[in-house]
Amino acid sequence: MALSDVLYAAYERRLTKRLPPESVPRHVGVMLDGNRRWARARGAGTSEGHQAGADNIANFLAWCEEVGVEVVTLWLLSTDNLSRAESELRPLLGIIERAVDELADTRQWRLHPVGALSLLPTATRERLEASAARTDDVEGLLVNIAVGYGGRREIADAVRSLLLEHADRGTSIEELAEILDVEHIADHLYTKGQPDPDLVIRTSGEQRLGGFLLWQSAHSEFYFCEAYWPDFRKVDFLRALRAYGERQRRFGA
Numbered sequence: 001m002a003l004s005d006v007l008y009a010a011y012e013r014r015l016t017k018r019l020p021p022e023s024v025p026r027h028v029g030v031m032l033d034g035n036r037r038w039a040r041a042r043g044a045g046t047s048e049g050h051q052a053g054a055d056n057i058a059n060f061l062a063w064c065e066e067v068g069v070e071v072v073t074l075w076l077l078s079t080d081n082l083s084r085a086e087s088e089l090r091p092l093l094g095i096i097e098r099a100v101d102e103l104a105d106t107r108q109w110r111l112h113p114v115g116a117l118s119l120l121p122t123a124t125r126e127r128l129e130a131s132a133a134r135t136d137d138v139e140g141l142l143v144n145i146a147v148g149y150g151g152r153r154e155i156a157d158a159v160r161s162l163l164l165e166h167a168d169r170g171t172s173i174e175e176l177a178e179i180l181d182v183e184h185i186a187d188h189l190y191t192k193g194q195p196d197p198d199l200v201i202r203t204s205g206e207q208r209l210g211g212f213l214l215w216q217s218a219h220s221e222f223y224f225c226e227a228y229w230p231d232f233r234k235v236d237f238l239r240a241l242r243a244y245g246e247r248q249r250r251f252g253a
Contacts, residue, residue: 008233008235011235012234012235012238015235015238015239015242016067016238018242019067019238019241019242019245020245021068022245023241023242023244023245023246024067024068024069024241024245025069025197025198025199025221025241025244026069026070026071026195026198027069027070027071027072027073027194027195027196027197027198027199028064028069028071028072028073028197028198028199028200028201029072029073029075029197029199029200029201029212029213029216029217029220030060030072030073030074030075030200030201030202030203031075031200031201031202031203031206031209031210031212032053032057032074032075032076032203032229033202033203033204033206033228033229034053034203034204034205034227034228034229034230034231035049035050035052035053035228035229035230036049036050037049037204037228038052038053038228038229038230038231039052041228046088046091046092047091047092047095049230050091050092050095051095052230053229053230054095054096054098054099055230056229056230056232057074057099057103058102058103058106059234060072060232060237061103061108061109061141061143062108063234063237063238064141064237065108065109065140065141067241069141070141070142070195071141071142071143071144071194071195071197072141072142072143072144073114073143073144073146073191073197073213074143074144074145074146075146075149075212076096076099076145076146076147077092077093077096077115077146077147077148077149078148078149078150078210078211079115079116079119079148079149079150079153080150080211082119082120082148093120093121093124096124096128096147097124097127097128100113100127100128100131100132100145101127101131103131103143104131104132104134104135107134107135107138108138108140108141109135109138109140109141109142109143110135110136110138110139110140110141110142110143111131111132111135111143111145112132112142112143112144112145113128113129113132113144113145113147114144114145114146114147114149114154114190114191115146115147115148115149115150115153115154115190116148116149116150116153116154116157117129117147117148119148120147120148124147128145128147132145142194144190144191144194146190146212149190149212150211151209151211151212151213151214151215152211152214154189154190154214154215155185155189155214155215157188157190158185158186158188158189158215159185159188161188162184162185162187162188163176165188185215186215189215189216191213191216196213196216196217196218196219196220197213197216197217197220198220198221198244199220199221199222199223199240199241199244200212200213200217200220200221200222200223201222201223201224201225201237201240202222202223202224202225203225203227203228203229203232204225204226204227204228204229205224205225205226206224207224209222221244221247223240223243223244225239225240
């Protein structure tokens with residue numbers, strides 16, 4: 001084992017020991033950013049970057065499970081990404097499909113696809129749903145697989161679902177306007193019934209949300225990491241938890 005590996009292992013152990021229980025978020029959202037730039041920096045193709053990113057997902061989920069995280073949301077593909085050239089989109093969808101299949105095969109985590117799944121190619125949607133169905137009886141860490149996801153689209157879909165539900169009940173627009181509150185909309189989000197993310201991590205050095213969990217992240221803490229997602233290590237995750245634990249959460253106050 002190289003000396004650098006020994007030092008990193010020792011550093012990881014020290015960070016882990018120093019993490020107080022309150023520094024462990026229930027729900028972690030992750031923007032897996034930087035795959036293409038990782039590939040370019042190595043003179044590799046775009047698909048190689050996406051595959052390297054996919055290969056790091058199981059590691060991350062294991063780290064989350066190890067410290068006691070209950071829910072993870074992974075943003076793998078945005079609604080904007082669906083407009084990419086077919087020559088890039090099709091291989092990317094194939095990588096996502098295989099990655100989700102492999103996660104399901106482990107039987108370690110319960111998978112839940114979220115997003116505007118109707119916008120995906122039928123074969124992709126059906127494969128994601130089939131993979132998730134194979135984990136319905138798995139207990140433990142819940143993993144939201146955000147594919148074809150956009151925060152604005154999610155809110156629009158939630159409002160649309162709410163209106164249709166009340167239309168079926170015979171509620172008039174005026175009656176709905178009288179009773180409507182934030183919880184009514186929250187009950188129709190893709191993540192309904194789940195705790196909102198306590199911590200949102202974005203890799204690659206970008207410091208913006210880009211539409212990720214817009215509604216749910218109102219009170220989240222954010223951590224921006226310089227590493228590209230394929231290079232994101234356990235020590236980076238532990239640093240994110242340490243930073244989260246050092247913050248005084250004010251929940252909008």
